Amino acid sequence: EVQLVQSGAEVKKPGDSLKISCEGSGYTFTSNWIAWVRQMPGKGLECMGLIFPRDSDTRYSPSFQGQVTFSVDKSISTAYLQWSSLKASDTAMYYCARHVNSGDLYFDYWGQGALVTVSS
Amino acid sequence: QSALTQPRSVSGSPGQSVTISCTGTSSDVGGYNYVSWYQQHPGKAPKVMVYDVNKRPSGVPDRFSGSKSGNTASLTISGLQAEDEADYYCCSYAGSYTWVFGGGTKLTVL
Numbered sequence: 001e002v003q004l005v006q007s008g009a010e011v012k013k014p015g016d017s018l019k020i021s022c023e024g025s026g027y028t029f030t031s032n033w034i035a036w037v038r039q040m041p042g043k044g045l046e047c048m049g050l051i052f053p054r055d056s057d058t059r060y061s062p063s064f065q066g067q068v069t070f071s072v073d074k075s076i077s078t079a080y081l082q083w084s085s086l087k088a089s090d091t092a093m094y095y096c097a098r099h100v101n102s103g104d105l106y107f108d109y110w111g112q113g114a115l116v117t118v119s120s
Numbered sequence: 121q122s123a124l125t126q127p128r129s130v131s132g133s134p135g136q137s138v139t140i141s142c143t144g145t146s147s148d149v150g151g152y153n154y155v156s157w158y159q160q161h162p163g164k165a166p167k168v169m170v171y172d173v174n175k176r177p178s179g180v181p182d183r184f185s186g187s188k189s190g191n192t193a194s195l196t197i198s199g200l201q202a203e204d205e206a207d208y209y210c211c212s213y214a215g216s217y218t219w220v221f222g223g224g225t226k227l228t229v230l
Contacts, residue, residue, distance in 0.1 A: 035219070037166075043224075044123065045158070045209050046221060047218070047220070049217075050217060062218075095165055095166070097166075104172050105154040105171075106168055107168065110165040110167070113165055
């Protein structure tokens with residue numbers, strides 16, 4: 001069974017750094033792109049970008065370029081989303097999602113989400 | 121790129137049909153046959169209901185169907201059931217490994 005399991009909720013202060021994780025299981029982790037998706041409180045979904053675990057090829061959506069960093073550790077089938085200096089506006093639920101590796105283009109499995117709260 | 125445009129809310133009675141529209145541009149919805157629709161219940165992760173405009177993943181009821189005309193895609197849910205009440209998001213590939221979502225539509229089953 002394919003699963004994406006994300007790390008738990010975080011409460012941070014503005015200026016803090018943070019790294020959240022997404023562990024894949026039940027499939028070959030290096031065969032599918034992993035996307036990160038933001039959902040701000042009461043708002044819609046936004047694709048932040050994707051990373052390909054096999055070679056760490058990374059594609060950031062323009063709005064998120066330079067604001068966050070994606071990485072992976074293939075040895076433990078885990079993808080990461082990182083901030084170096086959090087802002088209050090980073091408060092949101094963050095989902096990882098697996099992109100299918102066929103000729104179709106969509107996200108077939110999603111993590112349970114990780115709530116990040118940034119408040120002084 | 122800008123979010124795709126969806127109605128904020130739609131409603132229907134059990135057994136009825138509802139259609140949710142999703143309007144983009146020729147750079148996203150109109151340019152690719154890669155529109156997907158996601159259902160999100162409160163406090164839950166999104167779940168894909170339709171992909172590549174009109175394909176259904178296994179396990180999704182055939183009450184859910186998708187279509188596209190020009191820059192507008194649509195999701196139709198027929199035979200509405202109480203469990204269909206949720207938020208629905210469209211998503212389109214926009215080229216160069218970028219995806220754009222709609223603002224979401226809240227479906228209320230009366």
